[in-house]
Amino acid sequence: MASTSSRMVASVVVFLLLLAASEMGTTRVAEARHRHCFSQSHKFVGACLSESNCENVCKTEGFPSGECKWHGIVSKCHCKRIC
Template structure:
């Protein structure tokens, strides 16, 4: 039983796609903590980010109805 080259390549590509989509990576959990150093209403994600980084966190973003600066770190 002989396969033509395009058929064999298509079959290998299909198998590769099937196996690569079924593998799940491990994701780290993010912990969210309100910033202790940010004062006032949070309008700028950039300002929040800088404050959170200065507090030792990995990132920060303005969140919620009250627009609070929420810092992120990997748990």
């Protein structure tokens, strides 16, 4: 009977591991579906040297976030949202 009990425990452990792995895969697929669209900020002035400053300006423009993006040798603030 000990072998039957250990097989049952092993089966439950394998099942739980498969369940956890499938949940992690679903999250990654859901994240991959979200594309981000960028728009250069109309209110940000100067070179973008601070991500938090860029993000705050973008929030005043109605975007959830923003980030500095390089264009040649100049970094500009671009506002970001999910498309």
